[in-house]
Amino acid sequence: xxxxxxxxxxxxxxxxxxxxxxxxxxxxxxxxxxxxxxxxxxxxxxxxxxxxxxxxxxxxxxxxxxxxxxxxxxxxxxxxxxxxxxxxxxxxxxxxxxxxxxxxxxxxxxxxxxxxxxxxxxxxxxxxxxxxxxxxxxxxxxxxxxxxxxxxxxxxxxxxxxxxxxxxxxxxxxxxxxxxxxxxxxxxxxxxxxxxxxxxxxxxxxxxxxxxxxxxxxxxxxxxxxxxxxxxxxxxxxxxxxxxxxxxxxxxxxxxxxxxxxxxxxxxxxxxxxxxxxxxxxxxxxxxxxxxxxxxxxxxxxxxxxxxx
Amino acid sequence: xxxxxxxxxxxxxxxxxxxxxxxxxxxxxxxxxxxxxxxxxxxxxxxxxxxxxxxxxxxxxxxxxxxxxxxxxxxxxxxxxxxxxxxxxxxxxxxxxxxxxxxxxxxxxxxxxxxxxxxxxxxxxxxxxxxxxxxxxxxxxxxxxxxxxxxxxxxxxxxxxxxxxxxxxxxxxxxxxxxxxxxxxxxxxxxxxxxxxxxxxxxxxxxxxxxxxxxxxxxxxxxxxxxxxxxxxxxxxxxxxxxxxxxxxxxxxxxxxxxxxxxxxxxxxxxxxxxxxxxxxxxxxxxxxxxxxxxxxxxxxxxxxxxxxxxxxxxxxxxxxxxxxxxxxxxxxxxxxxxxxxxxxxxxxxxxxxxxxxxxxxxxxxxxxxxxxxxxxxxxxxxxxxxxx
Numbered sequence: 001x002x003x004x005x006x007x008x009x010x011x012x013x014x015x016x017x018x019x020x021x022x023x024x025x026x027x028x029x030x031x032x033x034x035x036x037x038x039x040x041x042x043x044x045x046x047x048x049x050x051x052x053x054x055x056x057x058x059x060x061x062x063x064x065x066x067x068x069x070x071x072x073x074x075x076x077x078x079x080x081x082x083x084x085x086x087x088x089x090x091x092x093x094x095x096x097x098x099x100x101x102x103x104x105x106x107x108x109x110x111x112x113x114x115x116x117x118x119x120x121x122x123x124x125x126x127x128x129x130x131x132x133x134x135x136x137x138x139x140x141x142x143x144x145x146x147x148x149x150x151x152x153x154x155x156x157x158x159x160x161x162x163x164x165x166x167x168x169x170x171x172x173x174x175x176x177x178x179x180x181x182x183x184x185x186x187x188x189x190x191x192x193x194x195x196x197x198x199x200x201x202x203x204x205x206x207x208x209x210x211x212x213x214x215x216x217x218x219x220x221x222x223x224x225x226x227x228x229x230x231x232x233x234x235x236x237x238x239x240x241x242x243x244x245x246x247x248x249x250x251x252x253x254x255x256x257x258x259x260x261x262x263x264x265x266x267x268x269x270x271x272x273x274x275x276x277x278x279x280x281x282x283x284x285x286x287x288x289x290x291x292x293x294x295x296x297x298x299x300x301x302x303x304x305x306x307x308x309x
Numbered sequence: 310x311x312x313x314x315x316x317x318x319x320x321x322x323x324x325x326x327x328x329x330x331x332x333x334x335x336x337x338x339x340x341x342x343x344x345x346x347x348x349x350x351x352x353x354x355x356x357x358x359x360x361x362x363x364x365x366x367x368x369x370x371x372x373x374x375x376x377x378x379x380x381x382x383x384x385x386x387x388x389x390x391x392x393x394x395x396x397x398x399x400x401x402x403x404x405x406x407x408x409x410x411x412x413x414x415x416x417x418x419x420x421x422x423x424x425x426x427x428x429x430x431x432x433x434x435x436x437x438x439x440x441x442x443x444x445x446x447x448x449x450x451x452x453x454x455x456x457x458x459x460x461x462x463x464x465x466x467x468x469x470x471x472x473x474x475x476x477x478x479x480x481x482x483x484x485x486x487x488x489x490x491x492x493x494x495x496x497x498x499x500x501x502x503x504x505x506x507x508x509x510x511x512x513x514x515x516x517x518x519x520x521x522x523x524x525x526x527x528x529x530x531x532x533x534x535x536x537x538x539x540x541x542x543x544x545x546x547x548x549x550x551x552x553x554x555x556x557x558x559x560x561x562x563x564x565x566x567x568x569x570x571x572x573x574x575x576x577x578x579x580x581x582x583x584x585x586x587x588x589x590x591x592x593x594x595x596x597x598x599x600x601x602x603x604x605x606x607x608x609x610x611x612x613x614x615x616x617x618x619x620x621x622x623x624x625x626x627x628x629x630x631x632x633x634x635x636x637x638x639x640x641x642x643x644x645x646x647x648x649x650x651x652x653x654x655x656x657x658x659x660x661x662x663x664x665x666x667x668x669x670x671x672x673x674x675x676x677x678x679x680x681x682x683x684x685x686x687x688x689x690x691x692x693x694x695x696x697x698x
Contacts, residue, residue, distance in 0.1 A: 036602075036632070092528060093531065115601075116528045117528065118499050118526050118528045118529030118532075119421055119499070119501065119526045119528065119529070120421075120458075120496065120499045120500075120526065120529060121529070122426075123421065123426055123427065123428070123458050124458050124459070126426045127426070127427070127457060127458045127459040128459045140631065152601075152631055152632055153631060154630065154631050154662050154663050157662070167577070168577065169575060169576060169577020169578065169580075169581075170575050170577065170578075170601070170631060171573070171574055171575030171577055171578035171629045171631060172575065172577030172578045172580070172581045173577070174578075174629045174631060174662060175578060175581060175629055175683060178629070178661070195576055195577070197421060197423050197501075198421065198423065198426050222577075224576075224577060224580065225580070227423050227424075228423070228424055229423070229424075232424065251577045251580040251581045251584065252580035252581075252583070252584065253584050253587075254580075254583045254584045254586075254587040254592070254593065255580060255583065255596070256565060256566075291584075291588055292581075292584065292585055292588055292683075292684060293581065293683065294682065294683070294684050
């Protein structure tokens with residue numbers, strides 16, 4: 001019987017590749033010949049992502065139209081290409097299996113787009129894949145503008161720059177990024193961590209990476225009602241990011257208690273997960289909370305002037 | 310998917326958690342017949358989803374068949390109400406259980422702790438009470454154990470908890486086995502929560518689950534098709550049923566109190582849109598997330614669902630295309646507005662992102678001028694709901 005490990009310790013032990021990916025990161029696509037997998041492979045290639053191949057069991061030995069080889073297993077793909085990153089487009093029942101296959105083959109970072117993976121499956125995957133960073137599930141992925149996109153985000157709205165962005169939502173991320181880009185504030189890395197109750201990488205994991213990232217000057221945290229990830233993020237910022245200006249946004253502030261709004265994680269139960277508790281936590285950490293996405297660029301600019309970098 | 314007590318106890322028995330003797334009944338005749346052939350003191354427990362049913366008058370005691378029949382007749386069809394559930398819930402069935410002589414009441418539950426990503430066992434000797442109240446008034450009275458899901462459960466965990474929570478000695482022998490069975494249920498059936506409150510120590514020394522609260526993860530229900538069927542017997546959430554009926558995810562639609570209908574792609578943007586409407590001085594009539602990659606048909610059906618609520622005076626469709634393509638959304642809007650079968654309300658559309666250009670052309674051809682930003686759209690929708698032209 002293994003002794004119980006301190007949970008927060010477990011999270012810090014996970015490997016942290018500064019900002020998770022760069023231009024040369026070799027990426028494979030699990031589910032590359034499926035409808036979504038193929039469509040987004042094309043979009044990622046168009047953005048400049050170094051996609052070195054993909055996996056569809058039974059289609060090994062073939063190539064997709066743009067020339068990337070298809071393999072039967074993740075192991076074959078990693079052996080042949082040296083891939084370190086994977087993006088997963090498989091049905092929910094196969095989500096845990098796909099993550100375990102990636103882990104067994106030595107993948108270092110897996111982005112799981114799949115929505116609807118059972119929470120227990122994710123819990124077991126997270127507990128049994130030490131050293132592999134998992135982004136998601138139910139997430140839009142990861143982008144370092146101008147370098148690489150491992151996700152389903154519309155690349156065109158991003159701009160290369162020095163603002164880090166972390167978000168639980170997909171489309172709300174686009175809304176905020178669009179505001180930043182229009183205000184001339186480019187982004188270093190943007191991570192959509194996913195809206196499910198159990199996700200591989202949390203706000204705090206991302207903040208830890210941003211804290212040590214010389215390419216990121218400031219961070220936007222876009223949270224949601226439900227859970228306590230935002231409160232944890234606020235506490236972490238207070239302690240570890242004194243010199244990186246941060247601004248927060250919390251979606252769902254007008255939501256009534258007990259209603260589940262789309263994201264399985266976004267539900268206020270009892271007194272936990274309320275917008276009040278999240279706003280208060282950010283306030284205590286000196287992090288301004290925008291009332292709406294359009295306020296974020298100005299709050300960020302003000303903050304960057306007042307915080308000594 | 311929340312289960313009723315009798316369903317939860319069905320699962321308890323499958324994993325070997327002791328429950329009181331009894332029967333499930335949907336008619337008063339069945340109740341009196343059962344008591345007639347099993348003389349003794351029985352408890353009639355209303356089967357409802359809401360909490361606090363005892364205080365709402367949903368639990369009665371019967372000592373013979375005639376009394377049982379009379380009380381069952383009173384309960385079945387009765388609408389139970391309390392402060393948390395002002396609308397109330399109708400009693401459709403009863404669980405008839407032997408009355409147990411209570412020596413002591415404890416509480417045990419297992420739930421998913423999001424922060425640590427592990428199952429956590431919670432135990433307190435103050436059973437029979439709302440655990441949130443215990444947590445608020447006597448936080449030290451609750452003992453916790455976080456289980457590493459890779460390693461699983463071992464009886465020492467329950468022993469440690471029993472001592473930490475100061476459970477009476479009568480519990481000690483049975484407790485590790487019951488917690489182990491509860492953990493099996495939690496893991497094997499993919500539960501968000503399994504709770505025994507109270508776990509009763511009887512005067513004769515037996516340890517028995519007097520109540521059962523089980524909430525299963527909807528995403529894992531496909532692994533248990535027989536249990537997924539149970540949902541159809543229990544009162545379904547109307548919003549969820551409406552969402553599923555048009556092909557949306559179960560949690561993608563929720564009716565709210567305001568007057569402005571909302572359609573957005575993505576849960577975050579949906580919530581953000583509701584917030585923007587509130588900031589602009591209005592209130593959303595609903596939350597509706599069309600999800601990723603919605604086709605025109607789904608957009609049209611979503612429009613129909615939103616306007617089926619008579620409170621809706623204006624609508625704001627807010628789309629930031631990623632996977633979702635603007636032309637498909639625009640087509641759906643034009644189709645919804647073209648026939649005479651749907652109620653028309655003043656409509657504001659904001660469309661940007663993937664294929665926005667194609668979408669905007671489709672809307673322009675239909676004589677429709679979209680707004681450019683979310684803030685602008687929210688303000689316009691609020692003005693329209695207030696009667697602006």
